[in-house]
Amino acid sequence: MAQISDTELTETGLDRAGDGRVLILACGALAREIIALIKLNAWQHLTLTCLPAKLHLYPDQIVTAVEEAVHKHRDQYDRIFVAYADCGTGGLLETKCRELGVEMIAGPHCYSFFEGNTAFAAKGDDDITTFYLTDFLVKQFDAFVWRPMGLDKHPELLPMYFGNYEKLVYQAQTDDPDLTEKAQDCATRLGLAFERRFTGYGDLETALQSA
Amino acid sequence: MSDEEDDIILSELDDEELVQQMFDDLYDGLKEEIEEGVNILLERGWAPYRVLTEALVGGMTIVGNDFRDGILFVPEVLLAANAMKGGMAILKPLLAETGAPRVGKMVIGTVKGDIHDIGKNLVSMMMEGAGFEVVDLGINNPVENYLEALETEEPDILGMSALLTTTMPYMKVVIDTMNEKGIRDDYIVLVGGAPLNEEFGKAIGADAYCRDAAVAVETAKEFVARKHNQMAAG
Numbered sequence: 001m002a003q004i005s006d007t008e009l010t011e012t013g014l015d016r017a018g019d020g021r022v023l024i025l026a027c028g029a030l031a032r033e034i035i036a037l038i039k040l041n042a043w044q045h046l047t048l049t050c051l052p053a054k055l056h057l058y059p060d061q062i063v064t065a066v067e068e069a070v071h072k073h074r075d076q077y078d079r080i081f082v083a084y085a086d087c088g089t090g091g092l093l094e095t096k097c098r099e100l101g102v103e104m105i106a107g108p109h110c111y112s113f114f115e116g117n118t119a120f121a122a123k124g125d126d127d128i129t130t131f132y133l134t135d136f137l138v139k140q141f142d143a144f145v146w147r148p149m150g151l152d153k154h155p156e157l158l159p160m161y162f163g164n165y166e167k168l169v170y171q172a173q174t175d176d177p178d179l180t181e182k183a184q185d186c187a188t189r190l191g192l193a194f195e196r197r198f199t200g201y202g203d204l205e206t207a208l209q210s211a
Numbered sequence: 212m213s214d215e216e217d218d219i220i221l222s223e224l225d226d227e228e229l230v231q232q233m234f235d236d237l238y239d240g241l242k243e244e245i246e247e248g249v250n251i252l253l254e255r256g257w258a259p260y261r262v263l264t265e266a267l268v269g270g271m272t273i274v275g276n277d278f279r280d281g282i283l284f285v286p287e288v289l290l291a292a293n294a295m296k297g298g299m300a301i302l303k304p305l306l307a308e309t310g311a312p313r314v315g316k317m318v319i320g321t322v323k324g325d326i327h328d329i330g331k332n333l334v335s336m337m338m339e340g341a342g343f344e345v346v347d348l349g350i351n352n353p354v355e356n357y358l359e360a361l362e363t364e365e366p367d368i369l370g371m372s373a374l375l376t377t378t379m380p381y382m383k384v385v386i387d388t389m390n391e392k393g394i395r396d397d398y399i400v401l402v403g404g405a406p407l408n409e410e411f412g413k414a415i416g417a418d419a420y421c422r423d424a425a426v427a428v429e430t431a432k433e434f435v436a437r438k439h440n441q442m443a444a445g
Binding site: 091092 | 240284286329332351375377411
């Protein structure tokens with residue numbers, strides 16, 4: 001795959017990587033992890049295409065974008081697997097995927113499946129004051145959090161957004177000291193305590209195994 | 212704001228111009244200017260309720276419409292809300308003294324497991340602006356909190372908010388408990404939050420799903436009027 005930047009994954013997504021007969025239709029925020037897993041497991045049967053990660057800023061647009069992409073690609077592949085969890089669609093993505101006859105990742109969001117859906121659900125109310133970042137979101141913190149929330153221009157809004165939060169948990173998919181340092185800086189900027197949790201790829205690997 | 216606008220002296224504007232300027236200032240989230248505008252109108256003998264409805268709610272309605280139409284986004288709405296809050300802080304004690312009309316009463320809170328309150332706070336503020344008395348239970352409310360507040364506050368409306376797919380099903384827990392206790396039909400139940408939709412609202416047995424704060428106010432007014440009509444007819 002040609003080099004693609006995190007900004008491109010956020011803004012435009014990924015056109016195509018691989019030549020397999022099964023298409024993984026994923027969120028741009030998962031591109032690097034999925035590519036790593038394809039390489040690690042030598043899953044030659046998979047091709048990856050990604051929608052722009054920034055759709056997460058407008059979850060109501062995810063369902064339509066996924067539906068359009070499934071229709072666009074379905075004739076060219078044996079099967080399509082949607083690498084999104086519910087992602088704030090309130091169950092609508094699941095309903096749409098069922099209607100389209102395609103599988104998707106189980107769970108409410110990537111924070112859950114990276115930690116493992118069962119483990120995440122078991123935490124119950126313990127983590128409700130936690131704000132999560134993944135590797136991708138740490139790298140794209142300004143594009144996903146700081147700027148869209150207007151905090152670059154209006155830092156006085158910070159308590160309105162994050163006043164009820166206590167901690168930032170960086171769910172690390174990889175061991176990268178630079179990213180950890182950046183995540184720690186994100187916590188400082190948000191005025192939150194910091195914790196790093198190494199999750200690896202969690203349930204993402206299991207989900208793709210069945211694709 | 213442009214330099215030209217910076218030169219505007221609010222006290223030199225006539226009432227109509229001042230209200231128009233306050234609409235602009237609310238739109239731009241200028242809290243100090245809104246506070247100044249409110250004080251000027253009060254000094255000119257405007258009733259607090261008139262200042263609230265014509266200047267503040269009028270301005271926030273424009274903000275709400277532009278948010279709905281995708282012209283404004285959350286940060287701008289929050290700045291506008293913050294400016295309106297400044298004006299409301301001046302008006303609230305005066306409204307209590309002067310006996311502003313009360314449209315109805317609402318108990319509102321974010322459900323258990325959820326700490327997100329931006330939408331709920333906007334709804335509370337706009338409901339107050341529309342003449343509702345609002346009892347805000349805050350965040351992370353178990354069913355017991357709602358039941359207790361319904362009993363002690365005797366509101367017309369129960370409002371529940373959730374931002375997470377994982378917490379929105381808790382609204383059904385609250386409604387089911389109200390059904391079990393035989394009190395469900397004593398209240399208008401409105402629900403809202405980013406991952407919700409109309410279908411979900413119906414499925415859990417709410418009276419209505421409200422897409423945003425402006426819709427919440429309109430829906431609340433409509434249901435309260437209907438309730439009053441039914442009572443009058445009964």
